[in-house]
Amino acid sequence: MKWDKEKIKSVLPHREPFLFIDEIIEIVGSQKVVAVKHVRKDESFFEGHFPNNPVMPGVLITEAMAQSAIVLYASAKPEIAKTHPAYYLGKVKSEFLSPVYPGDELVIETTSVKIIDDAGIADSLARVGDKVVARANLIFGIRKK
Amino acid sequence: MSINYEEEVRNLVSDIIEVSPEKLTLDADFIDDLSVDSLKAIEIVAAFEKKYKIVIPEEDIPKIRSLGKIIEYTRPLQKD
Numbered sequence: 001m002k003w004d005k006e007k008i009k010s011v012l013p014h015r016e017p018f019l020f021i022d023e024i025i026e027i028v029g030s031q032k033v034v035a036v037k038h039v040r041k042d043e044s045f046f047e048g049h050f051p052n053n054p055v056m057p058g059v060l061i062t063e064a065m066a067q068s069a070i071v072l073y074a075s076a077k078p079e080i081a082k083t084h085p086a087y088y089l090g091k092v093k094s095e096f097l098s099p100v101y102p103g104d105e106l107v108i109e110t111t112s113v114k115i116i117d118d119a120g121i122a123d124s125l126a127r128v129g130d131k132v133v134a135r136a137n138l139i140f141g142i143r144k145k
Numbered sequence: 146m147s148i149n150y151e152e153e154v155r156n157l158v159s160d161i162i163e164v165s166p167e168k169l170t171l172d173a174d175f176i177d178d179l180s181v182d183s184l185k186a187i188e189i190v191a192a193f194e195k196k197y198k199i200v201i202p203e204e205d206i207p208k209i210r211s212l213g214k215i216i217e218y219t220r221p222l223q224k225d
Contacts, residue, residue, distance in 0.1 A: 090184035114194065116203045119187040141184050 001027045003071070011074045011081055012067055017044055020064035021071075021108070030076035032111045035068035041102040056100035061134045062092055065124035068110040069138050072122055076115040077142075086143040090119075094136035104128045110138075118142050150223070154216050157196065161188045171213035193219060 003024035012019065026034035039056055046054035066089050074081035100106055106126055113121040119141050126134040152166075159166045162175070162185050175181035181189075190201050193215070199222045201209075209215045 091188075114187055114191040116183075116187055116190075116206065119183040121187055121191050139184050139188060141182075 003027075008071065012070055013084065013087070014067060018063075019067070020060060021067050024068075024071055025107075027071075027075055030072070030112060030115065032109065033068055033072045033075065035064070035071065035108045035110070037064050037106040037108065039100060039102060039104045039106055043102070046102060054102050056104075056106075058094070058096040058134065061096070061100060061106065061126055062094055062136055062138075064106065065108055065110060065126060065134075065136050066092075066138055066140065068108045068124065069120065069122040069140055072110050072112055073115055073120050073140075073142065076112065076120075077117060080117060080142065080144065083145060085145055088141050088143065089138065090141050091139040092136055094134060096134045098128070098131055098133040100126075100128060100133055106133070113137075118144070150220060151216055154219070155212060157192055158189055158212060158215065161185060161192060169212055171216075172211055175210050189215075197223060 005022055008021060008024060009015070020037050021035040022038050023036045024033055025036055045057060045060060049055060049057050070087050106128060108124060108126045110122050110124040113123055119139070122138050124136045124138060125132060155166050155169055159169045162179060162181055164179055173179055175186065186206065190206055194200060197219065199219065205218070209218045
């Protein structure tokens with residue numbers, strides 16, 4: 001199953017310029033999602049990070065991973081996701097292994113460790129081509145409205 | 146095995162909720178006495194599932210709100 005940006009926006013509360021996934025290319029039940037972020041040359045964050053040496057900030061890779069985890073949560077708990085609850089990140093353990101540059105296609109594979117109504121844990125792996133550029137364990141909460 | 150298991154569980158939980166093992170009594174309620182929120186709760190559940198290779202269904206989580214209850218709940222699930 002694939003999701004375009006409009007479908008992603010129906011689940012995520014994030015909007016440009018803080019929406020960091022462009023498409024979902026794979027969803028495996030409530031266990032795994034694979035998201036893609038096309039890292040454009042004109043991303044606003046490259047203006048300052050860094051002038052003449054553009055590198056995608058690690059925190060934004062983490063944010064993209066967290067956004068993919070929301071899609072994963074929505075696959076596991078569609079009825080709650082439909083109510084548009086508040087999602088918040090509680091704890092992150094991450095490693096950044098290689099820089100991400102303008103023009104890269106960031107592929108983020110996020111798998112469920114445990115998801116319950118009001119919280120979730122997911123492992124996420126970000127790749128550019130065959131190279132793993134970051135990995136993280138994310139613990140997030142859901143506050144129903 | 147029983148004393149060791151209790152100590153093992155106490156250490157596992159105390160690491161996650163950042164409460165010293167001495168303060169983590171069998172009866173202390175995670176939510177009311179130890180301020181465990183849903184994020185810490187799922188961390189505890191996931192740590193048990195990983196360490197002991199068990200699955201704790203979501204509907205059972207509210208039943209295990211103290212160290213004593215966790216031990217009572219998980220001990221029969223041990224595969225040893």
